[in-house]
Amino acid sequence: MSTSVLFKDVTLVDCVGEPAEGACVLVEGGLIREITIGGKTPAGTAEHTVDGRGRTLMPGLIDTHVHLGAIDVNVLEQHRNYPTSLASVKVAQIITRTLQEGFTTVRDAGGADWGFKAAVEQGLIEGPRVLVANRPLSQTGGHGDFRRMAEVGEPLSCCPEIGYVMQVCDGPDEVLKYAREQLRRGADHIKVMASGGAMSPTDDLEAVQYTPEELRAAVTAARSAGTYVMAHAIAPEAIRNCVDAGVRSIEHGNLIDDETAKLMAEAGTFLVPTMAVYQHLYEEGVEHGVPERSMRKVRLARDRGYEALEIALRNGVKIASGSDLLGDASTTKARELELKAEVLGAYGAIIASTRTNAELLGLDHEIGTVEPDKRADLLLVDGDPLEDIAVLRDPSRLAVIVKDGRIVKSTVSTHRP
Incomplete structure (x- = not known):
């Protein structure tokens, strides 16, 4: 079952534009619901919050x-x-x-x-x-x-x-x-x-x-x-x-x-x-x-x-x-x-x-980028894969893996807002 999660203060590599610092991404109902940049908090609420400082959020x-x-x-x-x-x-x-x-x-x-x-x-x-x-x-x-x-x-x-x-x-x-x-x-x-x-x-x-x-x-x-x-x-x-x-x-x-x-x-x-x-x-x-x-x-x-x-x-x-x-x-x-x-x-x-x-795959309307209303297939990576792409080959650096809005792996603690 999917849950609502707020990824807070991440470096966002959305695979659409340039990387963005201080981004927040709200996941709800299996989808990406809201994205804010520059420290602004999304209007929606989440059951869990993940601190993303020093980490990169990107598509699965x-x-x-x-x-x-x-x-x-x-x-x-x-x-x-x-x-x-x-x-x-x-x-x-x-x-x-x-x-x-x-x-x-x-x-x-x-x-x-x-x-x-x-x-x-x-x-x-x-x-x-x-x-x-x-x-x-x-x-x-x-x-x-x-x-x-x-x-x-x-x-x-x-x-x-x-x-x-x-x-x-x-x-x-x-x-x-x-x-x-x-x-x-x-x-x-x-x-x-x-x-x-x-x-x-x-x-x-x-x-x-x-x-x-x-x-x-x-x-x-x-x-x-x-x-x-x-x-x-x-x-x-x-x-x-x-x-x-x-x-x-x-x-x-x-x-x-x-x-x-x-x-x-x-x-x-x-x-x-x-x-x-x-x-x-x-x-x-x-x-x-x-x-x-x-x-x-x-x-x-x-x-x-x-x-x-x-x-x-x-x-x-x-x-x-x-x-x-x-x-x-x-x-x-x-x-x-x-x-x-x-x-x-x-x-x-x-x-x-x-x-x-x-x-x-003909699925670009659903997956492949971090955009509102797309499926929440996400990776939260310890570090910056744009600086050192090898981090993606190290499972210990994949802090959170999300598929269809459901956290399938997490090595970080979450807290309720």
């Missing part, structure tokens, strides 16, 4: 590329190790942990189904607002086909339903059918694999996957249901195919060039860079058993990631944010902001992870 973070079902860093092997029952419990733990890291909304890019979303909504587990893709769609031999070259059985026929599972399908008719199937099963959006990827065993990053006709079939299914397609796409040609087909967001985009970035900007297509996953795999992939063939692709993607972000920025592409972190590394999602800040600056990285992500 949003991650638009998570894999809640990625239990292990080495996703090539995890489907061989976990029965559905055990996988479900582990995914639930990841969801709960995600909220405690300050992420109040996440978009799953494949692996979690609508049941986990329902579990959060029904209060069975504590977690962020969850949007799901169910099974991503991949061509045979594509980024979502995890069979090794010596394996000849049906794709993932051995695998549990829960985890990091893909749907292999080929041709416009099959893509249309299986996109509709994901929607029937509660998907909020469709995910397609439009190019090769680092972790898939039989393709290269530069590989162009799914034809324009196949991509348009997925977009047709999504638009008919009032939603959109997100596409794993790294190679420029694959990205251009996606833009032409009407895909809403390009995930990763590490090999993007200026020509492709200009097309994205003209079409209003979002880019979701995922720098943290490549950095983590670069540092620890070998330790987790990631094969050398995949590690070579990881190194290329990591090395090109900063250049890709610079290209997108100078061409006016809408830059959103996702972490894509797998397994235990998923507890460090805010590292993505640190890496992006090297190109975008701290405020730019925060904007990408709040306001722009909310726009990508």
Whole structure:
């Protein structure tokens, strides 16, 4: 149940304008009711008051590329190790942990189904607002086909339903059918694999996957249901195919060039860079058993990631944010902001992870900024993330986390006014 809370004397980073000192924010009925600046007290009353001196109030973070079902860093092997029952419990733990890291909304890019979303909504587990893709769609031999070259059985026929599972399908008719199937099963959006990827065993990053006709079939299914397609796409040609087909967001985009970035900007297509996953795999992939063939692709993607972000920025592409972190590394999602800040600056990285992500999700009228009548998804941070963005990666510095007006974490005392 939400409560009425007054955050008093905070530094407000509302992700709309410039930071404001001495701000007060009144939360009531799950919404942001009133904001005052310069020490002025809101007219409304609150059940609890939080002293914000020395702290920053900002929107709850949003991650638009998570894999809640990625239990292990080495996703090539995890489907061989976990029965559905055990996988479900582990995914639930990841969801709960995600909220405690300050992420109040996440978009799953494949692996979690609508049941986990329902579990959060029904209060069975504590977690962020969850949007799901169910099974991503991949061509045979594509980024979502995890069979090794010596394996000849049906794709993932051995695998549990829960985890990091893909749907292999080929041709416009099959893509249309299986996109509709994901929607029937509660998907909020469709995910397609439009190019090769680092972790898939039989393709290269530069590989162009799914034809324009196949991509348009997925977009047709999504638009008919009032939603959109997100596409794993790294190679420029694959990205251009996606833009032409009407895909809403390009995930990763590490090999993007200026020509492709200009097309994205003209079409209003979002880019979701995922720098943290490549950095983590670069540092620890070998330790987790990631094969050398995949590690070579990881190194290329990591090395090109900063250049890709610079290209997108100078061409006016809408830059959103996702972490894509797998397994235990998923507890460090805010590292993505640190890496992006090297190109975008701290405020730019925060904007990408709040306001722009909310726009990508079509939820910018509800979340992503601190404004009256929006949902009260808030973080009260010890310190100033604009000066040291690393504070967002330290759970001990997240003094208060609010989701839908309800305090889900607090390390500070409150008092009645």
